[in-house]
Every structure is written in structure tokens, then in C-alpha cells.
Amino acid sequence: MASDTPHDHHDHQRHDHQHGHVHIGEAEWAALAAHAELEAEVLLQFVTDAVAWAGELRHPNAPPVRTIIDIGSGPGVGTCELARLFPEAHIVAVDGSTAMLSNARRRAADHGVSDRIDTHLAELPAGLETIGRADLIWASMSLHHIGDEVGVMRMLRDHLEPHGQLVVTEFGDPMRLLPDQVDVGRPGLAARLDAVAASWFASMRAGLPGTVPSEEFPTMLGAAGYDVHGSHLARVHLPAPLTPSGRQFALTQLQRARAQFADRLDPDDAEALTVLTDPDHPSSLLHRDGVFVDASRRVMVASPTEVE
Numbered sequence: 001m002a003s004d005t006p007h008d009h010h011d012h013q014r015h016d017h018q019h020g021h022v023h024i025g026e027a028e029w030a031a032l033a034a035h036a037e038l039e040a041e042v043l044l045q046f047v048t049d050a051v052a053w054a055g056e057l058r059h060p061n062a063p064p065v066r067t068i069i070d071i072g073s074g075p076g077v078g079t080c081e082l083a084r085l086f087p088e089a090h091i092v093a094v095d096g097s098t099a100m101l102s103n104a105r106r107r108a109a110d111h112g113v114s115d116r117i118d119t120h121l122a123e124l125p126a127g128l129e130t131i132g133r134a135d136l137i138w139a140s141m142s143l144h145h146i147g148d149e150v151g152v153m154r155m156l157r158d159h160l161e162p163h164g165q166l167v168v169t170e171f172g173d174p175m176r177l178l179p180d181q182v183d184v185g186r187p188g189l190a191a192r193l194d195a196v197a198a199s200w201f202a203s204m205r206a207g208l209p210g211t212v213p214s215e216e217f218p219t220m221l222g223a224a225g226y227d228v229h230g231s232h233l234a235r236v237h238l239p240a241p242l243t244p245s246g247r248q249f250a251l252t253q254l255q256r257a258r259a260q261f262a263d264r265l266d267p268d269d270a271e272a273l274t275v276l277t278d279p280d281h282p283s284s285l286l287h288r289d290g291v292f293v294d295a296s297r298r299v300m301v302a303s304p305t306e307v308e
């Protein structure tokens with residue numbers, strides 16, 4: 001139902017009504033932090049599974065992972081999971097948002113891993129000079145916010161230790177929260193929301209500094225000088241009935257879509273979303289039966305191409 005594209009708060013969203021470029025600034029990231037934390041908690045399995053899979057694909061001569069750079073760490077849920085899964089590792093969480101990084105520090109303290117997690121404020125592609133090298137560079141749902149994705153992935157090569165891995169997680173299929181046929185609004189709401197999300201996303205990309213057209217990530221990884229050792233579509237399916245936090249996530253995910261896409265939606269669809277996201281309405285995602293979470297991510301494991 002809802003798209004999975006990042007962003008929040010209609011009030012703060014800056015774009016013109018002729019569908020000019022969308023810009024996500026610090027106010028928007030700060031407003032998104034709590035939802036991003038809940039989303040990452042609900043979908044934590046993506047991180048756990050990707051770490052296990054990357055481990056299987058590691059070079060046989062690779063040393064144990066002792067240093068990790070988490071690019072676009074956001075609120076730090078993935079960062080703390082990396083700290084749990086690599087108990088010997090020191091992690092640098094890199095993000096362009098002070099609010100996200102302060103959330104990440106709070107979370108690291110809550111999880112008792114502050115001594116192994118540093119935060120580094122950087123608006124990529126700038127600000128990587130002092131972050132050093134790592135055995136593992138993790139970039140989950142962050143590279144699509146950078147205008148020149150190939151350029152930044154090429155830069156990241158210089159921050160990998162020998163036999164180091166870059167693990168990239170990006171959008172898979174659009175998220176679904178409801179069956180295709182819902183008893184609110186016109187049929188086909190989910191497909192129309194997907195189209196709106198795609199147009200919003202193109203507008204967001206068009207507004208990024210130094211933006212260049214994207215290609216499929218495995219292709220861009222090749223262009224940036226990596227061998228892709230694996231690329232697959234990972235799925236997390238949380239069936240109905242959801243846990244309270246799963247249900248809360250489903251509700252806020254659709255509320256975000258309602259706000260984020262406000263001026264791109266058909267009035268009928270906006271009205272349907274208003275009903276589905278009104279916590280006091282019996283038809284809302286908070287109260288109706290059959291709400292689930294069906295999410296997917298493309299996960300890629302790569303390492304720099306070795307030059308003979």
C-alpha cells in the first residue's frame with residue numbers, strides 16, 4: 001500500500017505545486033527519525049539476514065570483521081544490530097543529519113554498545129576524508145539519497161581494507177500493508193500510490209546536488225569498480241494479526257505516504273488514505289483486520305575488483 005520512500009511531514013516538505021524538485025532537509029530527517037527507528041525495528045530481519053549472507057560470501061582469506069562503516073546509519077537500529085552481530089567490531093555511523101546521529105547515540109547507549117560506536121556527521125559525497133578504513137562498509141537505504149551514486153561508491157573503495165566488503169541494501173518491490181482489494185476508496189489504490197511514489201522519488205533524485213541518472217545497483221557497482229558477489233531480493237513478511245508495534249508501523253507508514261504525496265494524489269485517494277490513517281476511524285489500519293507488512297529489499301554484496 002504505502003511506498004517505502006523516505007521522508008515525512010507535509011508541513012515541512014519543500015517542493016512546489018507544479019511538482020518541482022523535492023528536497024529533504026534536516027527538519028524533514030529530524031521529523032522522520034522516530035518512524036525510521038520503528039521501521040528499522042520492525043524490519044530488522046533484513047539486517048540480520050544480510051549479515052549472515054555476506055558472511056557466507058566473504059573471501060576465505062578475509063580477516064574477522066573488526067571495523068565497520070555504516071553509511072547513512074539513520075537512527076542507528078542497523079548500527080546496533082551490526083554491533084550485536086560483530087561483538088569485536090568498532091563501528092563508525094556516518095550520516096548527514098545531526099538528529100539521526102543523536103538518535104543513533106541514544107540507541108547505542110540503550111543497547112550498551114556506546115564504547116564501540118562512533119558517529120560522524122558528513123553530507124556525502126563530502127566528509128569521508130577522516131573516516132579511515134573498514135573491513136565492512138554497510139550502506140542501507142542511503143545511497144539513493146546521493147546525486148552521484150557511482151561516484152560515492154567509487155570513493156568508498158578507498159575506505160575498504162583488503163578483502164573488505166561493501167554491502168548495499170536498496171529498494172525492492174513497493175511495500176504492501178493491505179490486500180489489493182480494500183473496502184475504502186476506488187479499486188487500484190495501491191497501484192496508483194506506487195505510481196505517485198515513483199514520481200515523487202524521481203523528483204527527489206532530480207533535486208539532489210550533482211545528480212546523475214541512476215541505473216540498477218549491480219550495474220552501478222560494476223561501474224564503480226566492484227565485483228558483485230551476490231544480489232538478491234530479500235523479503236520480510238509479517239502476517240496479520242500484527243503485533244502492536246507492527247500495527248503502529250503500518251499506520252504511520254501510510255500516514256507518511258498521505259503527507260508526503262499530498263499534492264500528487266487524486267482527491268479520492270487522498271480521502272481514502274485519510275480514512276485508513278485516522279486512528280479513531282474503525283476502518284483505519286489501527287483497527288481493521290487483515291493488516292500485514294510485506295516488504296522487500298535488494299541486497300548486494302560486493303568487493304573492489306582486484307587489479308592484476
Ligand SMILES: C[S@@+](CC[C@H](N)C(=O)[O-])C[C@H]1O[C@@H](n2cnc3c(N)ncnc32)[C@H](O)[C@@H]1O
Binds near residue numbers: 006029123139
Ligand atoms: C532511509 S534512512 C536509512 C537509515 C538506515 N540505514 C536504515 O536502513 O534503516 C537514510 C539516511 O541517509 C541519510 N542521508 C541522506 N543523504 C545523505 C548524505 N548525502 N550523506 C549522508 N547521509 C545521508 C539520512 O539522513 C538518513 O538518516
